[in-house]
Amino acid sequence: MKKQRRLPGRLLIFAALLCRLPWQWLRRRPVEEAVQRILVLHQFLLGDALMATSLLAKLRERYPAAEIILACPQGQVGLYQSRPYGITAVGWHPRDFASVRKLFTMPRFDLAFLSGENRLSFLARAIGARWIIGFADEAPAYKNWLVDEAIPYSTTPESWTDTAARLVAGPDPKPFSLVDWPLEEVSLPFFGQPYVVLHVGASSPTRYWPAGNWRELAAYVRARGLTVVWSCGPGEEQLVDEIQPAPDDATMAGSLNLLQLRALLHGARAAVCPDTGVAHLAKIAAVPQVMLFGPGSETLFGASRFFSSTPCLGVGPIWFPCRIQRDMHYRQTEWAMRCYRTVGTKEGQCRKPQCMAVVQPSMVLQALVQLLPEENNCNDQDI
Template sequence: MPRFSAVIGQQSKRAVQALLCHCASAHPVSAAERGSRWRQARRVLLLSGAGIGDALMATPLLCFLRHRYPHIRLGVITHTRSAPVFRAFPRLELICYHEDPSRITPLLLALWRCWRFRADVFLGAQPCNTLRHALFAAISRARLRLKHVSPERSEPDTACIFHYLCPTPEGRHRVELNLDLLRALGENIPEGTLRPVYPVADHARQRARQLLPQTFPWVALHPGGGRAQKWWGTDNFRAVAHSLCQRGYGIVLLGGRGEEPLGAQLAAGIQPVVNLTGQLDLAETAAVLQHCRLFIGNDSGLMHLAAAVGTPVVAIFVATDPAHVGPYSPMATVLGDGRGNIPTVEHVLAAAEHWLSSTEHEESNGRS
């Protein structure tokens, strides 16, 4: 039997859902009307998911808006964790929230700033399927609110407050799903033409050069990321690292705060290695990744960051669908399908050899 607090929590969510649908209900609008309201828009709010990867997969939408409509007022609602992604882009108004339910004041402040923004259009980038997301959409008061059809397992349905729900075809990548929001407004965006980006600051590049001397060509490894169910395994990463070291590469270990024990465990017995796990901010991590010949890691925000700065990626998928959230880059190899087909060390080394041989060939051509 569920605990009383859990029951009350669900009842409260249903009450908020009913209130939102009563006070902020939106009638579906035709394609022509969507286009008309979009052309009149001067203030646009984009809601991004909470993770670094979610934020990076929303950057193509963001870049299109800024390039196509340089004079609109553009705001982004995001979690404090992923806010550093958007701080790298100029002329954005950030509205940040925190998931900790004990920190209600930052959420109320974020909702107030959302209300003050007075958006004309609200775009709920993937994933936009929680009651908190619906609160932001409702309080925005936007005359046009769009998101995607929510999965069946999501929180109480709040589709009633959106004017249009984009379909979510199975196997469609999240980058294209986000761009579908703009296509639903009449924008012509060919498939595969926009990819995640992250502009690396000069000061971060200088820091990366200090951390990684030119003694070795470097390969970045990230053995963690998100849920442990997505991890390939420390022993597998250690075997890959030893093989690369024997070929003359240096190993850089990366990861966020809280992953330090994982980095220390992997670093033991590997030479040459630089363990930067938990020591860098996002801008410095991006610069280190850009300084490396290759990134090898699990499905994580760092995987998307490596792809966004143009570093070749070998992405290992154990428990998630790469067709939906894989690295959206032509310089990436995806191994595993998230359905039990886990790659071997030999598979990962073969993929690494492909990209390392390519970068070595390019550098030798540049020197000749």
């Protein structure tokens, strides 16, 4: 059954390419004034998708009158209900024939931007995009064949957020503001006093922080008269159970959708998250936060020029011996140092993530104190 569902979509793209490729040599980039329709195409997970918000901002600044369509995973579409930067989000997946067919029925796009994998250029060309722009040097090389304009990564360290905006020529977009991405009205519980969100889940077990460290951090928050709100994703409830929250804590374990979680984060005095999708959701919620870095790169995924209007402090080892991967989205990046191994006992897997264990609660407390300035009347012994 799976093959029967996937095959029609592939046939549709293949058949359309056969019709369009003979005319490939005639393609020309549309003149700036003629650009009316723009497609941003990706299949990112939540974190990478939200970090690429800078691309949407820059596109709107450069093409103020253009219609911008964001084709993203279906589960992310709800976040864009308020139409940030005037874009329209549509859900799709390569294996979902109906969603691919929907892209074929749309009016032709003048420009298509691939903020992730260049293999999506085959779909962009198949649906008739006049000019396709992506990042250069993706491996393997065949993925780049249909990219009309290849933009190199930065040769110096910078956040992936700021790199994403490089697909559009010109200066950086103005920093993120909630004016450009309004919050939706959602129903949330009332906690009765200011609170701090402690999000304990992560996209990989290699990013889990030990339960005892979370307990120590929570004790500090309570001592400052703030409510502790525990958060995690669906299926991660055992992480909160292991921490054993105090009776007065609030627990939002796997019970909120993305819009509700964004609103919860926005109302917090601060948030503490591992380097995961929710940390980047906190950025578009404009909440001060501390990010915990173990296997990930703070340079790539921490603070950025685009999200500079809200504090984002990274805590974790600057260097770790097994953080040796140097690629980003299948492209070699010499200055990037990260680790994307999974937890397990097989060769090449991580038996026990030591990089997160070395992130001491005292380090996180010191960063959190900076985000709660009116709480700075504590002495050094308090932290």
